[in-house]
Amino acid sequence: MSQARPARPARRRRTDLTPYWFLLPFFAFFAIFWIYPIAYSFVLSFLNTRSRPWTLEWGFNWGRLVRDEFFWNALGNTMTILVVQVPIMLAFATLLAVAFGSDLLRFKGFFRFAFFAPLVLGAVPYSAVFRLIFNDQFGILNYALTSIGLPSVPWLFENVPAMVTIMIAMTWRWTGYNAVILLSGLQSIPLTLYEAAKIDGAGPLQQFFGITLPLLRPVLLFCFVLSTIGTLQLFTEPWLITTTGPGNATETLVTYLYKTGFRSFNFGYASAIAYTVAIIAAAFSLIQIRLVGGREVQR
Amino acid sequence: MRRDRLVRSVLLHALMVPLAILFLLPIAWMLISATLPNNEILAAPPTLLPGMHLAENWRDLNSDLNFLRAVANSVGISVIFTTFATLVAAMSGYAFAKFRFAGRGVLFTVVIAALTIPFEVRAIPQYLLVARELSLANTWWAIILPWLAYPLGVFFMRQNMLSVPTDLLEAARIDGAGEARIFFRIVLPIMRPALAAVAIVLFLFQWNDYFWPLLILSQKDAYTIPVALGTLVGLTRVSWGGIMVGTAIATLPFLILFLWLQRYFIAGITAGAVKD
Numbered sequence: 001m002s003q004a005r006p007a008r009p010a011r012r013r014r015t016d017l018t019p020y021w022f023l024l025p026f027f028a029f030f031a032i033f034w035i036y037p038i039a040y041s042f043v044l045s046f047l048n049t050r051s052r053p054w055t056l057e058w059g060f061n062w063g064r065l066v067r068d069e070f071f072w073n074a075l076g077n078t079m080t081i082l083v084v085q086v087p088i089m090l091a092f093a094t095l096l097a098v099a100f101g102s103d104l105l106r107f108k109g110f111f112r113f114a115f116f117a118p119l120v121l122g123a124v125p126y127s128a129v130f131r132l133i134f135n136d137q138f139g140i141l142n143y144a145l146t147s148i149g150l151p152s153v154p155w156l157f158e159n160v161p162a163m164v165t166i167m168i169a170m171t172w173r174w175t176g177y178n179a180v181i182l183l184s185g186l187q188s189i190p191l192t193l194y195e196a197a198k199i200d201g202a203g204p205l206q207q208f209f210g211i212t213l214p215l216l217r218p219v220l221l222f223c224f225v226l227s228t229i230g231t232l233q234l235f236t237e238p239w240l241i242t243t244t245g246p247g248n249a250t251e252t253l254v255t256y257l258y259k260t261g262f263r264s265f266n267f268g269y270a271s272a273i274a275y276t277v278a279i280i281a282a283a284f285s286l287i288q289i290r291l292v293g294g295r296e297v298q299r
Numbered sequence: 300m301r302r303d304r305l306v307r308s309v310l311l312h313a314l315m316v317p318l319a320i321l322f323l324l325p326i327a328w329m330l331i332s333a334t335l336p337n338n339e340i341l342a343a344p345p346t347l348l349p350g351m352h353l354a355e356n357w358r359d360l361n362s363d364l365n366f367l368r369a370v371a372n373s374v375g376i377s378v379i380f381t382t383f384a385t386l387v388a389a390m391s392g393y394a395f396a397k398f399r400f401a402g403r404g405v406l407f408t409v410v411i412a413a414l415t416i417p418f419e420v421r422a423i424p425q426y427l428l429v430a431r432e433l434s435l436a437n438t439w440w441a442i443i444l445p446w447l448a449y450p451l452g453v454f455f456m457r458q459n460m461l462s463v464p465t466d467l468l469e470a471a472r473i474d475g476a477g478e479a480r481i482f483f484r485i486v487l488p489i490m491r492p493a494l495a496a497v498a499i500v501l502f503l504f505q506w507n508d509y510f511w512p513l514l515i516l517s518q519k520d521a522y523t524i525p526v527a528l529g530t531l532v533g534l535t536r537v538s539w540g541g542i543m544v545g546t547a548i549a550t551l552p553f554l555i556l557f558l559w560l561q562r563y564f565i566a567g568i569t570a571g572a573v574k575d
Contacts, residue, residue: 112561138343
């Protein structure tokens with residue numbers, strides 16, 4: 001937010017412990033609830049937690065992971081949502097941000113409420129609403145479709161429609177969120193660039209592809225990584241809207257992790273799945289740092 | 300030129316208005332069906348205007364569990380959490396922004412790295428720790444403690460604390476004010492807008508969090524609103540009207556607050572994205 005330069009830190013005595021006291025609460029909780037669990041989860045992924053007592057068997061969980069068709073199904077579903085939904089949503093969010101940035105748009109308060117209100121809704125309430133709306137026989141959506149002459153869709157009872165339902169729900173919830181971030185990026189583009197382009201005779205489309213999109217790239221990449229990490233952690237929507245069905249057509253990595261860890265209580269195997277999620281998330285973050293330059297992320 | 304602008308403006312609105320209405324429909328349907336009996340929600344054609352069934356739906360919502368208890372749990376947990384987590388974030392943000400000390404770069408990099416670590420990696424050991432070692436399952440503290448270290452809050456506070464004038468702090472030190480006094484009496488009051496933005500984000504996060512509470516809360520009396528609602532969605536004996544009353548209670552306060560405090564919501568959301 002602040003546009004201030006990094007502070008000129010005051011010259012302090014060598015033995016000044018003040019900053020450490022201020023950091024103490026955060027890092028105390030961080031050690032207990034971040035570092036310890038992250039390290040222990042890593043260890044757990046190499047333990048056979050099926051035996052009593054738990055024993056160290058290096059390949060027990062990771063070996064199973066590679067052969068487990070349910071894991072690959074969950075990974076495949078998660079990646080499908082990621083590859084299809086995230087780009088569509090970000091394209092939509094970019095256009096929305098441009099519309100909001102345009103001085104042609106009136107009634108901005110109304111539009112802001114319409115598109116940004118979903119982002120205060122929790123995952124559970126909005127999943128409940130979408131399950132009601134997408135109800136197969138009696139849902140209001142199918143009623144609307146049939147009343148304009150379209151066939152009703154078995155949203156929750158067939159594989160592809162169930163996936164589409166999840167993607168529509170996520171797009172409704174997260175487009176405004178990304179548009180807010182993109183809009184803040186848009187507003188940092190100097191207006192003089194557009195004025196210069198206009199003088200050179202560039203139309204709105206040329207301005208969009210020549211100025212807006214290239215300068216928005218770092219923010220877009222940030223949104224992409226954020227959405228990717230969010231999608232990798234997808235749980236509530238498939239858990240409540242489609243109950244990971246039909247069959248396991250909308251099983252995701254985290255719904256599978258939940259079933260493994262907290263239905264079957266196989267903590268070792270669930271930890272291996274958790275680390276898979278983390279490794280993929282880290283890979284996407286590294287891509288962002290490589291593409292944008294770590295400096296910008298750090299500062 | 301003028302006519303051209305007018306045409307483009309009309310086209311833009313022709314596109315945006317239907318889209319906005321489409322986006323508003325789920326919220327509208329949630330509010331309307333909270334007042335309807337089940338046979339009118341799931342009818343063809345459905346009733347599209349509010350009905351008189353709100354009180355019955357509220358009773359129905361409470362038929363399986365005490366929803367008021369869940370509301371009390373959510374309010375208590377979110378208020379206590381937000382108070383402490385905001386303070387913790389402000390303190391570390393202040394240290395990172397206004398002091399030079401050994402390990403600053405490393406520690407701040409750790410905070411940034413933590414932003415990309417999915418919660419799932421912590422879930423299982425944290426469950427074993429909180430439920431088995433600390434015996435805190437089904438308590439407010441089980442929900443509050445694990446998130447008091449909230450990296451995004453630190454990051455956001457640090458960015459904002461950079462704008463606190465160093466001269467002001469130095470002047471206070473020369474006047475003999477202690478470090479704690481400087482922080483509470485000078486720094487926090489100037490930072491009020493940033494604190495509000497962080498507090499909103501933290502409150503909203505805790506109010507809506509589902510995965511961790513689902514793991515650690517097993518008794519109905521300990522449920523937060525999301526866990527209670529999630530349980531009801533899976534049951535067939537509670538009517539949709541009842542569930543929608545619950546979702547309305549979970550969301551309506553924030554929809555109203557959002558209309559009122561949009562600026563802070565948006566500052567909080569863009570916290571991670573904007574770089575100085």
